[in-house]
Amino acid sequence: MAYVITQRCCNDATCVAECPVDCIRPRPDHPEFATAEMLYIDPDTCIDCGACADACPVEAIFPEDSLTASLARFRDINATYFQHHPLGPTFDSIVPAMRPPKDLGTLRVAIVGAGPAACYAADELRRRCGAEVEIFDKLPTPWGLVRAGVAPDHPGTKTVTRLFESAFRGDAVGFHLNVEVGKHISHEELMVHHHAVLYAVGASSDRRMGVPGEDLPGSHSATEFVAWYNGHPDYADRVFDLSGPRAVIVGNGNVALDVARVLTVSPDALAGTDIADHALAALRDSNIREVVLLGRRGPLQAAYTGPEFMALRHLDGVDVIIDEADLALDPLDRAVLDNPDAGPSLRLKYALAEEYAGDRADPGNKRIVFRYLTSPTGIHGSDRVESIEFAHNELVDRDGQRMARATDRVERLETGLVLRSIGYRGAAVADLPFDEARGVVPNERGRVIGADGFPIVGVYVSGWIKRGPRGVIGSNRVDSAETVEHLVADFVAGRLTAPTGDRVALTALVDERQPDVVDRAGWKAIDLAEQAAGTPDGRPRVKLTDHDDLLDAARTAKVPS
Structure with missing residues (x-):
């Protein structure tokens, strides 16, 4: 019996690294990965270990004998892929990701945006080098298009947020929600408090x-x-x-x-x-x-x-x-x-x-x-x-x-x-160059490029504002890893300016500018309130859709029980 990847596949390729027999394709290092509609498991090589299903962040992988009627056809879809793309050599050598020496100190990065591209980047920075990451978003809630874009009848796709919730439990990643960069805090002020600023603001307008x-x-x-x-x-x-x-x-x-x-x-x-x-x-x-x-x-x-x-x-x-x-x-x-x-x-x-x-x-x-x-x-x-x-x-x-x-x-x-x-389109970001024709911030593999054709020190992009509105949720994982790779390389090479303000000073500045900032505890209070409202009717949550209601729920985290 083999495992089968189905419709919910988000293409983040977490399963690829977990497969002990390397039978999932295409891999991120393969040319066809960028345009693949989904990933596939070779039924003739799969050893039925279930590692891929355990790793999948959107519950898209099932044993072939447990496929429902609506998913049964994916058994043949997976097999057909390998008829056209034979598995070929496996276990290609992978160059280890660069890790900064400990004597460089702690890398501090601000990420503007709280959608999948931002969260994948934060997770990569956290795992790669234990960086301190501060996430900023103008909404009182995180997760971007996972919350506000994925159709309600695709609940499995939204389970990717569990990965982010788990990754951000510690203090390494701070939340500053309901904070608008350019209004409550400037790009220059972010640079003062961080080695780098990474923009993952998506494509907020449309064609x-x-x-x-x-x-x-x-x-x-x-x-x-x-x-x-x-x-x-x-x-x-x-x-x-x-x-x-x-x-x-x-x-x-x-x-x-x-x-x-x-x-x-x-x-x-x-x-x-x-x-x-x-x-x-x-x-x-x-x-x-x-x-x-x-x-x-x-x-x-x-x-x-x-x-x-x-x-x-x-x-x-x-x-x-x-x-x-x-x-x-x-x-x-x-x-x-x-x-x-x-x-x-x-x-x-x-x-x-x-x-x-x-x-x-x-x-x-x-x-x-x-x-x-x-x-x-x-x-x-x-x-x-x-x-x-x-x-x-x-x-x-x-x-x-x-x-x-x-x-x-x-x-x-x-x-x-x-x-x-007919398509999303990126919007210009304050204080950054912008390519009007493509609707992206000009960059080279994540490094933002200035008018002089050279990288702007300490400024990076990831997600749709980097590559344009294409790909699915999981496409941002590979994209963000590329940006983080270059950010870390710049840190190791001494190309980034050390911050003069620390986390305490940043928090004080944000609190002064935006008293209604929603931190991690505030978001958790919103999350619990929505889930509790949905429980009587068997719903995953009843969303709060008014700004004041969201902030009222967040404030309960600051009130002693």
């Missing part, structure tokens, strides 16, 4: 479509909608019109699929999750019966991953609708699919699309409809969204890439809700 009517009421970014149903306090008061029968999502990546699921599954199925109460109430009153996803290119270029696309098959009361005509491939795409070197992920996505196209729809079910080769040209309505117009595209080959080109064939769909899900 726009640039079409007429995009700003009409009823047209929103999927970023807003996701933050709303996940209880982000800055978005809790948003209102989305769910009174019509149809919603249209522009884009077909995994975030678009998350939104489509939330809009179509029974609210009863969401009632046991950590979805925000205000969102659950709105979804119970929703009239939406159909969600249409508009994809710019064809089924081979669709942005969703195979595992997330496959999971739609197991939604109760929801049909996935694809027109067989939309799956017709031009000669170039057909050649790509028929090429023996075509990856199993590509074949899986197309095979799934064919299966959905061949399914018989139930008139009583809600519908998720995929439309390929479409680009919005305008959103129409007198004082709010009433319809969306889109052009049908054709694929052209440009510099070896399949690009979408609009034709003169135009179609219009009636809808009262349009959600654009």
